[in-house]
Amino acid sequence: MKKILFVASEAVPFIKTGGLADVVGSLPKYLDKRYFDARVILPKYMCMREDIRNSLEYIGAFYIDYAGTRKYVGVLKKELDGVIFYFIDNEEYFGGPTPYGDWLYDIEKFIFFSQAALCALPFVDFRPDLIHCHDWQTGLVPVYLKDRFAGGEFFRGIKSVFTIHNLKFQGTWDVKTIKYFSGLSDYYFTPDKLEAFKDGNLLKGGLVYADAITTVSKTYANEIQNPFYGEGMDGLLRARKNDLRGIVNGIDYNEFNPETDKLIYNNYNSKNFRKEKIKNKRALQNDLGFPVDDRKFMLAIVSRLTDQKGLDLVEYMMDQICDENTQLVVLGTGDPRYENMFRHYAWKYPDRVSANIYYSEDMSHKMYAAADAFLMPSLFEPCGLSQLMSLRYGTLPIVRETGGLCDTVESYNEFESKGTGFSFANYNAHEMMDRINFARHIYYDKKREWNKMIDRAMAVDFSWKQSALEYQALYDWLIG
Template identity: 35%
Template sequence: MHSTLRASRAGCGASSAVRGPVASVPAKLAHSKRFRGSAQVVRADPTASGDVELWELHEELLREIEERKQHQARLLDQLNSIQVPSINTPSPTFTNNAPRMATMAPPPPPAAPAAPSSSSSGSSTFMPPKPPAHRQLERLKPVAQPQPSAPPPSFAQQVLQPVKPQQLMTPPPVQAPPPRPQQPVYEPYQPDQGAEDAPPAEPPLAGENVMNIVMVGAECAPWSKTGGLGDVMGALPKAFARRGHRVMVVAPRYEIYDDAWETGIRRIFRVMNQDVEVGYFHAFLDGVDYVFVDHPSFHFRAKDIYGGERQEIQFRCALLCKAALESVWHVPCGGIAYGDTNTVFIANDWHTALLPVYLQAHYRDYEQMKFSRAVFVIHNMAHQGRGPFVETEQLELPDNYREVFRLYDPIGGEHMNIMKAGLQFSHRIVAVSEGYAWECQTQEGGWGLDAIIRENTWKLRGIVNGIDYKEWSPMSDPHLTSDGYTQYDMDTLAEGKRQCKMALQKELGLPVDPDVPLLGFIGRLDYQKGVDLIRDSHGWLMGQGAQLVMLGSGRADLEADLRSMEASNRDKTRSWVGFSVKMAHRITAGVDMLLMPSRFEPCGLNQLYAMAYGTVPIVHAVGGLRDTVTPFNPFENKGTGWTFERADAEQMRHAVGNALETYRKYRPSFRDLQLRGMAQDLSWDHAAALYEEVLVAAKFQW
């Protein structure tokens, strides 16, 4: 056995092709696919047929290894021929002439199976002879790995790093590396070619006078309304917004409003010596933020806003004023609170007269809200918030402020007057018409505060109210689209007015006659509105062959008078006790003339609605009625209605007589009266521009 092993080692180390004796391998092992490329050692079959078959097996394995190397080289050449997008970072270089992608040495040839010894002393295993040395050096020597001299590859180099050969045993599909992300290029703005021709954006109508405006009132249409104040609170803020101001309206939340949402803001105030928690609800309509103060004392008061005991009303008013002042800091209208810079509060009537007082006593005296101002608007001087002076202790004010509320009235004696304090602490005062601003300075129109008004004349101005044409316009009135009514304008006035008149007569059960003069009245039934003057002249009117339609509610005795007038002349008079918005619009459109014999009228809105609908007003020349209705001059064919100078039934009958005669005998002149009324600009936009001048003056008053 030892001699056989020496002969085998000598044959493997020789450089010639002389083959030494080798052990035989089973025939089936030469054809086994699992045997190829493996390094397993199997036991020789003693029945094998010599070393020739073993050498042939070695030759076959070497050929397969060579074919595999050539196949891998072709794959590497194909990979290197792929065009890769250039990147600024250079690729690593190699120092030899090897292919660009490094190759791996093939696995060593498998070991030959052991052959049995020729000795008779048993069988044993041994390694097969090695192939010639020149074949080992030529075919089995691994290729040296290149050593790059460049620094560690960057991310871009890693993207292009060659794939290792062992990963290509089963070649995967080759894909190009992802493109390098493009960096954004920022270039200066270049306007479109047509932008030069486009008109520039219009600045706000208010220009540099744009400010934050907060209107505060006890009622606001359409959510709550008892009179003209509700209309003002609903329409004037929209006109401010159209001029570019940021506008907020603060009013109580009397009911559940579908379009107002809970803000989640809760605040605690000290009101009449008790802690009170309130919430805020918010709605955004027509460019205006409507903020509603929520507290149980306001709930279910929509039908009786000013009802209850005196101290109950005073509690609600004080709470509303304090909540309104804090709303600019805490209610995030549109996500941003108004703040106290460049802000003007507009308080309306005595219900909010405490706001200017609280602004000064609780904030400005402590260096807070230094750039906020308060403007007070007088809608009705007859209501002033009077009470015993001792009740000023419940207003949470210092003693020196309490004295401002003190007023001595020859009729009522010494008392607390809330409107008096509001007038004195406000930065500007507005009356709702120029005529009413003058009347407030008289003993008859000042209601005990005429001296205070005269002392503050320097900050007083009269501005006539307007109307909202979206709600009051015969061209778009939704109440004139059914039951025989029709919408009309100045061009179709004659036909439209005639059709609405006949529809109104039919709806109310009056004889349908488009030629009979039809008069109307819409308003609150009380002494101020002069309903008793109509009652005292009712018989005379019926004798003139006119028809009369009345709509309103109020004092029980006056309601009874309306029913009595209808009962005595059912073929000429109709009385609607109560109030209906739809009927108010239809009466305004259907009647020929509207009666407004008010004893005093700060401004009045019904006469404005009437002129917008081509209805001629007959008014007592007082307050805002004097400012808005120009007396008819038949000689110059000028004017917009008829007026009388004294609140007297005889005076009213004289004016109505002239109107009836013009209607019957001088119809073209009457038609011109209607058209002149419709041609006027009665919108709130004009009034808002005048209010803006007052707000700017308050802004620059330190």
């Protein structure tokens, strides 16, 4: 039995701010339990739901020396879907109203978390063969395994994998501060180790010291070796390219299943969608105060409203997107510029644009089921989950060919009758508009082809089962 420990700052269903939580919450339960004992260690945030906090079982506590003082480390646990989750408790660090907030404070608390998580392993009597670390918050774990934890019998030989979910966030601060909290010597703060552009960089610790690096799609693994996507780390990633692989995230096919989903208006499957899917569209049109009209082309955006998501392209083309045959439904929050832009167009075209400037899991499911097409023209997208959900619900994605979007959406080829969506290559508003118009043309003039595309979209498998096999192969390769 190979023992795997996931160390991360968030995981569903305990705490979630982004896709990282979906990966850490889902992947361990899909690993083959005959061969892998996978466990997870997380911070115990006070901002977790009260019923979840109250369900955790207290194991015990100890103290560690941290930045010149003795710090309390409580350890709790909960078993869920056959996976044991451990929680590190320290209210001074994890008592805030959100998991992340002030940058300097976050640096201090996640360095503490990395040390406390490793110290907790002998305490709970779990010695992993491999520790799988996620994003900058756990970037020091591979460093510590080669440094202060390398000497003892317990930690000797433990391998590490570091996964980049989004290279943009790196955990950087001045060298003096990071040296103080980490307790690492001057040896580690050189440009070939933890120093980057004169600052200390926690993510870089993971990239330099982990035994293998993964990221969340094959295309993104190639993109980040180039300066445009590399966020200053492209040289290091090129140097480690033999240790770097891309494995596409999955989604939970039980949770996202149009046949059983309790959050949508009307259930349907790949056999009866031609008759049943449309009922979701009519119900959503009715709820949003749109004209209830089967002939309207419904386009959905479910997204953080930020530049990364390509919304400057959408802003430039809004009047063309919102023609009299199209209904645009938007859900999400983010940059006030985009929130207000969508509100303005909802005021300008009340029968064509619905701006839902909030986030709701219920509403997102309704939109995936109701819309005809899903727009995601991202500037960069490490993996992306929304396009996987839209494929699952037979809502055809219109995406830019970057990162995970390129790996998961096969662009429609009308001559060979292939493809599961529509894609464009250059970050260009007119190119995006051309693909939206082409999608509308197929929808209106070649309905049979459109339905065949839905057939193919609903048949592709981006469940965690598939990704778990690739991770298992990686673990086997490292552990031997």
